[in-house]
Structure formats: structure tokens, C-alpha cells
Amino acid sequence: MSSQPARFVPYIxxxxxxxxxxxxxxxMGTVLGMIFGASSLYLVLKVGLTVSASIPVAVISMTLFxxxxxTGAKDATILENNIAQTAGSAGESIAFGVGVxxxxxxxxxxDLELTRVALVSVLGALLGILMMIPLRRALIxxxxxxLKYPEGTACAEVLKAGASKESLEASSAEAKxxxxxxxxxxxxxxxxxxxxxxxxxxxxxxxxxxxxxxxPEKVFGAPFKGGSIAAEISPELLGVGYIIGPAIxxxxxxxxxxxxxxxxxxxxxxxxxxxxxxxxxxxxxxEMSPHAIRGAYVLYIGAGAVAAGGIISLVRSLxxxxxxxxxxxxxxxxxxxxxxxxxxDRDVDMKFVFGGIALLVVAILLSPTLHxxxxxxxxxxxxxxxxxxxxxxxxxxxxxxxxxxxxxTVATLLLTCLIFLLIGWTxxxxxxxxxxxxxxxxxxxSNGGSTSQDLKTGYxxxxxxxxxxxxxLIGSLLSALLLGPILLKLNDAATVYVPVAQVSQTAIAxxxxxxxxxxHEKIRGAQASSDTRDxxxxxxxxxxxxPAGKYLIDESGAAVWFVDPGINGAYSKRPDGTEVHKFDxxxxxxxxxxxxxxxxxxxxxxxVLFGVMIAIVxxxxxxxxxxxxxxxxxxxxxxxxxxxGGLVRWLxxxxxxxxxxHKNLTEDQLQAEGxxxxxxxxxxxxxxxxxxAGIIIAFLAGVMEKxxxxxxxxxxxxxxxxxxPNADALSLIPFALLTLFLLAVGREMLLSGKRRxxxxxxxxxxxxxxxxx
Numbered sequence: 161m162s163s164q165p166a167r168f169v170p171y172i173x174x175x176x177x178x179x180x181x182x183x184x185x186x187x188m189g190t191v192l193g194m195i196f197g198a199s200s201l202y203l204v205l206k207v208g209l210t211v212s213a214s215i216p217v218a219v220i221s222m223t224l225f226x227x228x229x230x231t232g233a234k235d236a237t238i239l240e241n242n243i244a245q246t247a248g249s250a251g252e253s254i255a256f257g258v259g260v261x262x263x264x265x266x267x268x269x270x271d272l273e274l275t276r277v278a279l280v281s282v283l284g285a286l287l288g289i290l291m292m293i294p295l296r297r298a299l300i301x302x303x304x305x306x307l308k309y310p311e312g313t314a315c316a317e318v319l320k321a322g323a324s325k326e327s328l329e330a331s332s333a334e335a336k337x338x339x340x341x342x343x344x345x346x347x348x349x350x351x352x353x354x355x356x357x358x359x360x361x362x363x364x365x366x367x368x369x370x371x372x373x374x375x376p377e378k379v380f381g382a383p384f385k386g387g388s389i390a391a392e393i394s395p396e397l398l399g400v401g402y403i404i405g406p407a408i409x410x411x412x413x414x415x416x417x418x419x420x421x422x423x424x425x426x427x428x429x430x431x432x433x434x435x436x437x438x439x440x441x442x443x444x445x446x447e448m449s450p451h452a453i454r455g456a457y458v459l460y461i462g463a464g465a466v467a468a469g470g471i472i473s474l475v476r477s478l479x480x481x482x483x484x485x486x487x488x489x490x491x492x493x494x495x496x497x498x499x500x501x502x503x504x505d506r507d508v509d510m511k512f513v514f515g516g517i518a519l520l521v522v523a524i525l526l527s528p529t530l531h532x533x534x535x536x537x538x539x540x541x542x543x544x545x546x547x548x549x550x551x552x553x554x555x556x557x558x559x560x561x562x563x564x565x566x567x568x569t570v571a572t573l574l575l576t577c578l579i580f581l582l583i584g585w586t587x588x589x590x591x592x593x594x595x596x597x598x599x600x601x602x603x604x605x606s607n608g609g610s611t612s613q614d615l616k617t618g619y620x621x622x623x624x625x626x627x628x629x630x631x632x633l634i635g636s637l638l639s640a641l642l643l644g645p646i647l648l649k650l651n652d653a654a655t656v657y658v659p660v661a662q663v664s665q666t667a668i669a670x671x672x673x674x675x676x677x678x679x680h681e682k683i684r685g686a687q688a689s690s691d692t693r694d695x696x697x698x699x700x701x702x703x704x705x706x707p708a709g710k711y712l713i714d715e716s717g718a719a720v721w722f723v724d725p726g727i728n729g730a731y732s733k734r735p736d737g738t739e740v741h742k743f744d745x746x747x748x749x750x751x752x753x754x755x756x757x758x759x760x761x762x763x764x765x766x767x768v769l770f771g772v773m774i775a776i777v778x779x780x781x782x783x784x785x786x787x788x789x790x791x792x793x794x795x796x797x798x799x800x801x802x803x804x805g806g807l808v809r810w811l812x813x814x815x816x817x818x819x820x821x822h823k824n825l826t827e828d829q830l831q832a833e834g835x836x837x838x839x840x841x842x843x844x845x846x847x848x849x850x851x852x853a854g855i856i857i858a859f860l861a862g863v864m865e866k867x868x869x870x871x872x873x874x875x876x877x878x879x880x881x882x883x884x885p886n887a888d889a890l891s892l893i894p895f896a897l898l899t900l901f902l903l904a905v906g907r908e909m910l911l912s913g914k915r916r917x918x919x920x921x922x923x924x925x926x927x928x929x930x931x932x933x
Contacts, residue, residue, distance in 0.1 A: 202855055205743035238320070258599075259604040343558055381424075401808070420795075451732075461768070469787075707722065
């Protein structure tokens with residue numbers, strides 16, 4: 161066989177001019193990108209992972225455009241649909257980076273300022289795209305046939321399957337022959353829309369109307385004191401479990417089993433007779449609930465395991481990283497030549513690319529909220545280009561589902577903090593600088609990988625790269641601007657204002673004059689009516705006399721309220737007894753531990769090292785440690801529905817194997833057939849619907865305070881599915897129905913005739929057990 165591959169012919173030939181870059185395409189993709197970005201942010205705060213949005217965005221955009229065509233508008237071409245999915249794919253990757261890094265700022269003792277979140281989001285997103293553009297020819301064109309880009313290739317197949325009549329007529333002779341041979345049918349979005357509606361209605365009924373308890377739980381007594389099991393029976397977590405499959409779901413839940421059925425009961429058993437508190441706990445273990453033991457001890461063990469798992473995944477990828485960096489840079493010079501003759505080879509002008517990167521670096525330096533200096537900016541450029549290149553290459557090699565963005569972020573923070581430590585830049589004043597470096601690099605690497613995947617899809621369908629690059633720049637910018645307010649609102653909705661007497665046995669006060677020009681703030685949200693005074697804000701950085709964190713101070717300097725954040729907060733009940741569901745943000749907590757542990761030299765290293773050893777034992781046993789470690793860190797209630805979703809996927813896949821046994825398919829082919837199941841689209845709908853409902857409920861929580869209180873009162877007094885001795889068992893009934901419906905759709909029991917949701921290719925595992933989990 162010749163070493164020179166045959167010339168590639170895309171679906172739409174380079175010589176063919178077809179409608180492509182349109183306002184409606186960019187607008188459609190941007191709006192869908194915002195929706196999936198918001199749902200992804202909600203998801204990453206809950207369980208530390210996201211789900212690829214490219215195929216759901218492509219399916220929805222094609223369906224909406226076909227619907228509009230019934231009213232007299234022109235149906236979108238395949239290239240317009242590709243522009244829509246390109247603009248829409250950015251929201252999810254940016255959301256992952258924002259959710260992984262930005263909440264750490266609160267854990268480190270600073271306010272979650274909108275300007276800071278917006279700057280990190282925008283700068284990281286745009287930097288990742290611009291740094292990837294010069295690599296397009298090297299990774300997409302020169303490596304075609306070698307780099308598979310599984311999700312990008314699958315998205316191209318979906319676009320081909322749903323191509324309009326105009327697109328079919330304009331396609332190449334090779335594409336027409338392939339379509340005739342395969343007999344592809346149009347992709348219907350009925351399943352994903354149905355899943356969205358069901359997820360939205362289910363979550364609203366459960367969380368807003370309190371129709372049933374959302375987290376059934378069983379706490380064991382003697383002789384197994386401290387042990388507990390629980391399940392957060394939400395549609396989005398069930399959908400995540402279905403998409404990531406049984407292997408990762410079971411490993412992840414196993415980590416939760418270790419935490420809640422081994423570590424917490426063991427700590428309770430050995431520590432119950434210790435008279436006083438055992439550091440870092442502040443009360444005797446005998447007085448601790450399972451949740452309190454988790455917060456005081458197990459979280460550090462889980463963080464150590466996650467950090468070790470992330471580093472191990474990165475070290476495992478070092479050969480690929482080196483290969484990707486070397487190959488990715490080899491032909492960069494060729495990509496900088498002027499506009500090429502062929503339409504499918506036209507990039508954004510390189511002067512714009514490198515000028516844009518320079519302007520972004522200047523913006524980073526001039527942004528006071530980032531606390532940035534020249535060294536930090538240099539580290540962003542160096543680590544950013546390194547990991548954008550690596551992320552783009554690995555997305556092509558092994559797909560986004562195994563792209564270790566989390567490990568890259570951990571490595572960035574470790575190296576940055578070690579450099580700061582060597583220079584002598586230690587203490588809280590350098591926390592924001594280090595986190596800004598890590599946050600921008602994380603978002604850049606994540607969005608760089610998504611950009612390369614989109615450009616691969618475009619290359620296969622015959623898109624113009626320049627138009628795709630402009631579309632994803634627009635989509636990224638608008639999605640990044642939206643995610644900041646959503647992050648702040650989600651945090652505010654679950655924030656609890658705790659009376660200082662409840663967090664400390666002694667009064668906490670500060671010299672009012674020492675606060676200087678500290679900003680003023682009133683109680684916001686559901687507790688706003690409890691105290692309407694104007695307070696000054698004090699960020700307490702130590703644990704002496706009371707927990708570190710944000711306090712509201714009166715005119716005399718006395719602390720009146722402790723502000724427990726909605727993200728990674730410790731108090732789940734307001735003073736009136738109202739339950740509040742916190743966001744655990746596992747990856748953000750890990751980032752904060754790395755920064756504080758190195759720059760402050762203050763961390764319970766014994767517990768952290770226990771977690772490190774757990775990860776090492778797992779790796780020695782051949783078990784992927786990162787997914788397991790995240791399970792240790794997360795509440796078991798989050799992992800349980802993911803496991804159930806994984807089991808449903810296993811049942812669907814097993815049935816499919818029996819149906820296809822006569823074809824003697826390989827394991828990869830069987831996996832691909834499983835990914836074509838309409839259950840994947842239904843699960844995607846569950847995720848989007850449940851997450852969007854959660855965001856809407858969070859936004860309305862402060863506005864509809866009286867209505868919410870009335871619903872809560874009714875549920876607690878009159879609804880046996882929500883409160884009472886049988887509530888835990890009864891609440892499982894609606895979740896069982898939700899699960900059975902997903903199984904029925906996955907098995908195609910509800911479809912008549914031929915399958916209508918044929919989604920070719922690999923649809924989208926979670927955005928990486930290493931990156932997402």
C-alpha cells in the first residue's frame with residue numbers, strides 16, 4: 161500500500177458553493193449552546209462531569225430548521241447545520257472549565273465576583289480557539305485517516321443522515337454512492353425533545369412542587385453506626401449514567417460505597433470513644449452525623465485520591481502528549497500561509513489569530529480582578545499553548561471522553577504554585593493569581609479540544625474552516641458571558657445565612673475601622689426578609705474562634721451572620737428549617753486544596769495521603785482510579801442514580817448483542833451499535849431537561865419565596881411521598897417509572913416499524929472520565 165493516502169473528497173466538494181454562514185445558523189447554535197452550557201454548568205457543579213453537546217445540538221437544530229421550512233422558510237443546508245452545531249458546542253466545554261475552577265475562589269476565602277468569572281471564561285475560551293486555529297492543517301488535514309476524532313466523525317455522520325434535499329443534490333458523487341449503499345434516513349429529534357420535556361416536568365414536580373422526596377436515604381444504626389445509603393433520584397444523573405455506560409458508572413459508585421459504607425463507619429467505630437474533637441474536625445466524632453464525618457475527614461481523602469488519579473492519568477498520557485506536541489507543531493508553518501485556493505482550506509487570517517492572542521494577553525495583564533503579573537501571563541501562554549495542542553491531539557487520538565483536561569489543570573496548578581513557592585510568593589494574596597492561571601488554561605484546553613473536534617466535523621462535510629472559526633468565536637463569547645451570572649445565581653440560591661451563634665460558641669468581632677472601604681451587602685434571596693440591615697463584608701481567612709469564610713459585620717464590628725455558600729457549603733438548613741441542596745463542586749474543591757496546600761503549607765496531609773494511596777492501590781489492581789476517586793469525593797446519593805443509568809444501558813446493550821449475534825461483530829462495532837440506541841438521545845434529553853429545570857427553580861427561589869414556603873409547608877404536613885415514615889420508599893415509585901421508560905426507549909419498545917433515531921457513530925460519552933469525572 162502506498163504511504164501517500166488517496167485524496168480526500170468531502171461530502172460537499174470544495175468547488176461547490178452552498179449556503180453556510182448565516183445569521184440564523186449562528187443564532188440557532190449560540191442559543192442552543194447557551195442552553196446546553198447552562199445545563200452542563202449545573203451538572204459539573206453537582207457531579208464534576210459534563211456530557212458532549214455536539215450531537216444533541218446538531219439534532220435539535222436540524223429539526224427546528226425543518227420545522228421552520230414547513231412555514232415557508234428554506235430548510236437549512238448541511239453546512240448551515242454544521243455552523244449551528246459548531247457555535248453550540250462551545251458552551252459545554254466552557255462550562256466544564258468554569259465549574260472546575262471558579263468556585264474554588266470562594267473555598268479560598270474570596271467573593272465569587274461576576275467580573276472575575278466573566279473574564280476568566282471569555283479570555284480562556286477565546287484563547288483556546290485562537291491557539292488551536294494554527295494547528296488545524298497539522299491535526300485535521302495532514303493527519304486525516306490517522307487521527308479518528310470519534311465524536312467529531314459521529315457528528316458528521318449525523319449531519320449527513322439529516323441532510324436536506326438541497327444538500328443531497330449538491331453532495332459529491334462519492335457521498336451520493338455512500339448514501340445509496342447505506343440507505344441513511346433523516347434523523348428525528350422526537351426522542352430528545354420527549355426526554356427534555358419529561359426531564360423538565362419530572363424535576364419541576366419533584367423539586368419545585370415537592371410532589372415526592374428527592375433524596376431517599378437510609379442511615380444504619382448499631383452495629384453499623386455511621387453507614388448510610390441514599391439516592392438523588394433526578395433525571396439528569398440517570399441520563400449521565402446511561403451515556404457513560406456501566407463500566408465507569410459502577411467504578412464511580414464503588415468509590416461512594418467505599419466512602420459511605422467503609423470509611424465513614426470505620427471513622428465512627430474507631431473515633432466514637434475519643435473524648436474531644438480529632439483534627440481537622442471541630443466536634444467529637446461521637447456527635448457527628450455521617451454527613452459531618454464526610455465533611456471533616458473523607459473529603460480530604462477523596463481530594464487526595466482525585467489529585468493522584470488526575471496526575472496518574474496525565475502521566476499515562478505522556479507518550480501521547482509528547483507525540484501530539486511534536487506532530488501538532490511540525491506543520492504549523494504551513495498553516496500560516498495566505499488564503500488558499502480551495503474553499504475548504506481557508507482559515508481566519510493568521511495576523512488576526514496572533515494579534516488576537518497578543519491582545520488577550522494584554523487584557524489578562526490589565527485586569528485587576530485577576531491579580532495577574534507578567535510571570536502569570538507568561539505561564540498562561542506557555543501552559544495554554546502546550547495543553548491546547550495536547551488536548552486537540554488527544555481528542556483526535558482517543559476522543560474527548562478520555563481527554564484528561566482535569567489532569568492538565570492539576571498539573572498547571574501544581575507547577576504554578578511550586579514556581580510561586582520557590583520565588584517566595586506564598587499566602588492568601590497569591591491564591592487568586594494561581595487560580596486565574598489554572599482557570600484560563602483549563603478553559604483554553606477544554607475549548608481547544610472542542611474546536612478541533614468541530615473542525616474535523618467540518619472537514620468531513622466540506623465546510624469552510626474560516627466560517628466555523630468565526631461561528632465558534634461568537635458562540636464561545638456569548639456562552640462565556642452567560643455562564644458567570646448563572647454560576648453566581650446558582651450559588652446565591654443555595655446560600656444559607658447562619659447566625660454566628662450557631663457556628664461559634666464565642667462572639668466573633670473585628671475592628672470596624674480595620675475593614676476600611678469594605679463593601680456593603682444585604683441578605684439576599686429566601687432569607688432577605690429576616691434582616692433588612694446593611695452590613696459590611698469581612699472575609700475571615702483562619703479557623704480561630706470560628707470557621708473561615710464570609711461574615712456580615714454590623715456597625716460595631718460584631719459578626720452577625722456567617723454566609724455559607726451554595727457551592728461547597730456546609731449548612732443545608734436555613735434557620736427556619738428549610739432544606740437547601742448544596743452543590744459539591746468536587747473538581748473546584750480539589751483545585752482549592754492544591755493552591756492552599758502548597759502556598760499556605762496548611763493541609764491535613766495525612767488524610768490527603770490516605771487518598772493518594774487508595775488511588776495507587778486501584779491502579780495496581782487495574783482499576784481506573786480517577787473515576788473511583790471522584791466517587792469517594794462525591795456523596796453516594798449522586799453516584800447511585802448514575803449506577804442505575806449505567807445498569808439500564810447494560811441491559812439495552814446486552815439485548816442488542818443477542819439481536820446482532822448472527823453478524824459476528826467486533827467489540828468496537830457492538831459498542832457503536834449501542835451508541836446508536838435512541839436511549840442515548842432520550843438520556844441527553846433527561847440531562848438537559850432536568851438541569852434546565854434546576855436552574856429555573858434556582859432563579860425563581862428568591863422571587864417566589866412565599867409560594868415556595870406554602871408548598872414546603874403543605875408537603876411536610878400532607879404529602880406522604882415527601883414526608884413521613886414511608887416517604888423514602890414511596891418516592892422511589894416515580895423514579896422507577898422514569899427508569900423503566902428510559903429502558904423501553906433504549907430497547908425501542910415504543911417505536912413502530914423501522915428505528916427512527918438512527919444516530920450513526922459514537923454519540924458522546926461523558927466529557928471524559930479523566931476530564932469530566
